[in-house]
Amino acid sequence: xxxxxxxxxxxxxxxxxxxxxxxxxxxxxxxxxxxxxxxxxxxxxxxxxxxxxxxxxxxxxxxxxxxxxxxxxxxxxxxxxxxxxxxxxxxxxxxxxxxxxxxxxxxxxxxxxxxxxxxxxxxxxxxxxxxxxxxxxxxxxxxxxxxxxxxxxxxxxxxxxxxxxxxxxxxxxxxxxxxxxxxxxxxxxxxxxxxxxxxxxxxxxxxxxxxxxxxxxxxxxxxxxxxxxxxxxxxxxxxxxxxxxxxxxxxxxxxxxxxxxxxxxxxxxxxxxxxxxxxxxxxxxxxxxxxxxxxxxxxxxxxxxxxxxxxxxxxxxxxxxxxxxxxxxxxxxxxxxxxxxxxxxxxxxxxxxxxxxxxxxxxxxxxxxxxxxxxxxxxxxxxxxxxxxxxxxxxxxxxxxxxxxxxxxxxxxxxxxxxxxxxxxxxxxxxxxx
Amino acid sequence: xxxxxxxxxxxxxxxxxxxxxxxxxxxxxxxxxxxxxxxxxxxxxxxxxxxxxxxxxxxxxxxxxxxxxxxxxxxxxxxxxxxxxxxxxxxxxxxxxxxxxxxxxxxxxxxxxxxxxxxxxxxxxxxxxxxxxxxxxxxxxxxxxxxxxxxxxxxxxxxxxxxxxxxxxxxxxxxxxxxxxxxxxxxxxxxxxxxxxxxxxxxxxxxxxxxxxxxxxxxxxxxxxxxxxxxxxxxxxxxxxxxxxxxxxxxxxxxxxxxxxxxx
Numbered sequence: 001x002x003x004x005x006x007x008x009x010x011x012x013x014x015x016x017x018x019x020x021x022x023x024x025x026x027x028x029x030x031x032x033x034x035x036x037x038x039x040x041x042x043x044x045x046x047x048x049x050x051x052x053x054x055x056x057x058x059x060x061x062x063x064x065x066x067x068x069x070x071x072x073x074x075x076x077x078x079x080x081x082x083x084x085x086x087x088x089x090x091x092x093x094x095x096x097x098x099x100x101x102x103x104x105x106x107x108x109x110x111x112x113x114x115x116x117x118x119x120x121x122x123x124x125x126x127x128x129x130x131x132x133x134x135x136x137x138x139x140x141x142x143x144x145x146x147x148x149x150x151x152x153x154x155x156x157x158x159x160x161x162x163x164x165x166x167x168x169x170x171x172x173x174x175x176x177x178x179x180x181x182x183x184x185x186x187x188x189x190x191x192x193x194x195x196x197x198x199x200x201x202x203x204x205x206x207x208x209x210x211x212x213x214x215x216x217x218x219x220x221x222x223x224x225x226x227x228x229x230x231x232x233x234x235x236x237x238x239x240x241x242x243x244x245x246x247x248x249x250x251x252x253x254x255x256x257x258x259x260x261x262x263x264x265x266x267x268x269x270x271x272x273x274x275x276x277x278x279x280x281x282x283x284x285x286x287x288x289x290x291x292x293x294x295x296x297x298x299x300x301x302x303x304x305x306x307x308x309x310x311x312x313x314x315x316x317x318x319x320x321x322x323x324x325x326x327x328x329x330x331x332x333x334x335x336x337x338x339x340x341x342x343x344x345x346x347x348x349x350x351x352x353x354x355x356x357x358x359x360x361x362x363x364x365x366x367x368x369x370x371x372x373x374x375x376x377x378x379x380x381x382x383x384x385x386x387x388x389x390x391x392x393x394x395x396x397x398x399x400x401x402x403x404x405x406x407x408x409x410x411x412x413x414x415x416x417x418x419x420x421x422x423x424x425x426x427x428x429x430x431x432x433x434x
Numbered sequence: 435x436x437x438x439x440x441x442x443x444x445x446x447x448x449x450x451x452x453x454x455x456x457x458x459x460x461x462x463x464x465x466x467x468x469x470x471x472x473x474x475x476x477x478x479x480x481x482x483x484x485x486x487x488x489x490x491x492x493x494x495x496x497x498x499x500x501x502x503x504x505x506x507x508x509x510x511x512x513x514x515x516x517x518x519x520x521x522x523x524x525x526x527x528x529x530x531x532x533x534x535x536x537x538x539x540x541x542x543x544x545x546x547x548x549x550x551x552x553x554x555x556x557x558x559x560x561x562x563x564x565x566x567x568x569x570x571x572x573x574x575x576x577x578x579x580x581x582x583x584x585x586x587x588x589x590x591x592x593x594x595x596x597x598x599x600x601x602x603x604x605x606x607x608x609x610x611x612x613x614x615x616x617x618x619x620x621x622x623x624x625x626x627x628x629x630x631x632x633x634x635x636x637x638x639x640x641x642x643x644x645x646x647x648x649x650x651x652x653x654x655x656x657x658x659x660x661x662x663x664x665x666x667x668x669x670x671x672x673x674x675x676x677x678x679x680x681x682x683x684x685x686x687x688x689x690x691x692x693x694x695x696x697x698x
Contacts, residue, residue, distance in 0.1 A: 001514045414517035418553040
């Protein structure tokens with residue numbers, strides 16, 4: 001229930017003023033990165049297109065490639081309200097309404113010339129389909145290969161049904177990694193340098209340590225970070241810049257800022273009323289509106305699954321220079337979306353406990369069944385098996401036509417109203433806490 | 435009259451207002467069609483209910499807004515979603531209610547509540563209008579009827595047709611196709627009602643079907659829909675002539691609690 005102080009106040013919260021230097025640095029890194037890769041900037045390193053899940057960033061970096069993640073380009077377009085034009089263009093080319101928004105946004109953008117507000121997206125010299133768990137992705141990469149005439153490497157990653165990877169799976173991936181190395185040697189004319197790969201892996205590890213330190217700050221009460229809405233800003237370095245000193249240094253700045261927040265009492269919200277776990281891909285097209293729906297109720301996301309799509313580093317995984325290929329194989333198997341639902345449920349159950357979560361919000365996206373299918377069962381499981389109040393809402397991460405603000409706000413308001421009511425009843429004299 | 439409270443429910447199709455006295459008796463109510471100026475519609479709804487109660491604005495101690503237009507009830511002191519309000523209203527009218535089914539103009543909701551009328555869980559239709567009041571409006575138009583006529587007509591069906599479309603626009607085409615094949619409009623209407631009942635049941639199952647079930651919202655006044663739900667559930671549903679006002683009634687009750695320093 002909300003008091004009607006003013007019509008404007010009823011619609012959303014105030015500005016997120018807790019964000020300081022790290023946010024600005026992240027913007028600068030994005031602009032510099034795409035600026036450096038712009039086709040007009042000669043010479044620039046060769047470019048490998050890759051998928052976030054199970055990516056082989058370290059190996060291509062060891063051969064002097066830079067990496068472009070079309071998913072990340074697409075989500076940057078979506079958050080800057082540029083996705084619909086690309087999607088409509090892709091639909092005019094024949095891609096259907098139900099095709100994944102990532103795919104249509106990217107293919108539409110590429111066909112329109114690759115110009116975005118954050119830079120000109122370079123053409124690929126190499127295509128690496130690093131996540132085979134989604135068959136649409138495989139077809140997307142095939143379309144890009146046909147469009148650009150660039151070589152395509154398909155990396156086949158088995159689905160994970162057990163927490164620890166099996167030796168057979170690791171061996172299978174390592175054999176593919178060697179095949180990939182030979183392809184890169186042939187493409188670049190360079191001999192594979194194991195020492196260079198180890199150096200890159202050591203940088204990755206340093207960035208992973210810093211990223212995890214940031215994510216784990218959500219355990220504090222109150223949380224000095226927004227684990228869903230803020231983390232999204234900081235995923236670019238851990239995914240795109242991983243293996244470079246800039247990525248590791250970036251998290252140094254982030255964590256310094258978080259420590260300062262604790263010292264100064266500069267938290268995401270003046271009062272943390274609800275500690276929320278968020279599961280699912282964000283509605284990038286209406287990201288700020290969606291955030292306001294949480295802030296209005298004093299809800300802070302203290303932990304989220306989406307920032308883990310580029311690796312479950314907070315669960316202990318690190319790239320390891322002492323076991324280069326094996327650790328890359330483990331990383332690829334360990335992508336969040338590559339985990340079976342029992343494993344995903346266990347991760348979420350652990351988060352609920354570790355981060356002292358009051359409620360969960362699941363955001364499903366129409367585009368992606370491989371991420372979303374099963375979220376309805378997850379909701380029921382959290383409510384009935386774990387006793388955790390859980391809300392399921394649906395829109396899309398890329399296509400603004402699927403975001404219905406009034407309906408989503410209504411569900412959010414009703415959900416937090418019911419939490420508020422339960423708290424009020426539990427706090428009433430003579431009522432034992434649940 | 436210091437304890438008089440009002441609830442104003444601005445839905446997608448209609449505005450409802452209920453004025454409650456100190457003893458929680460309904461003193462007045464109003465129902466009107468929502469136009470493009472929601473702020474004025476809300477004011478008119480309140481004025482009409484006050485006129486029905488023979489009261490003036492100064493007699494009202496507390497006003498609560500609910501429904502999709504709740505934030506346009508600028509003259510109120512509290513906004514509460516219609517989910518919480520239908521739960522409270524249904525529990526007030528039928529204290530044994532554990533599941534509320536609200537079918538309004540653009541939403542269908544299944545709301546599971548506890549013995550205090552608090553929301554335990556809820557599920558709503560997707561943002562498409564299939565299975566809502568709007569769906570019935572469109573299909574009634576396609577058959578040349580007013581929406582108020584179709585419930586009683588559906589009760590006269592001999593063999594309901596199967597309506598399979600999950601989209602309102604496609605369902606309209608399906609209706610036209612049945613008409614062109616010479617199907618009896620009553621059978622088509624029964625099929626439409628059964629199709630909504632099927633969709634509603636799946637929503638109810640999402641939160642758990644538990645008696646008593648109370649049917650609220652504008653569509654609860656449609657006898658054909660009441661019967662279709664009853665048949666699909668194999669159990670009766672509570673309905674009252676006040677069912678359409680339960681959102682506004684619940685809002686007024688939330689206001690009463692707030693006024694007395696309670697949980698709302």
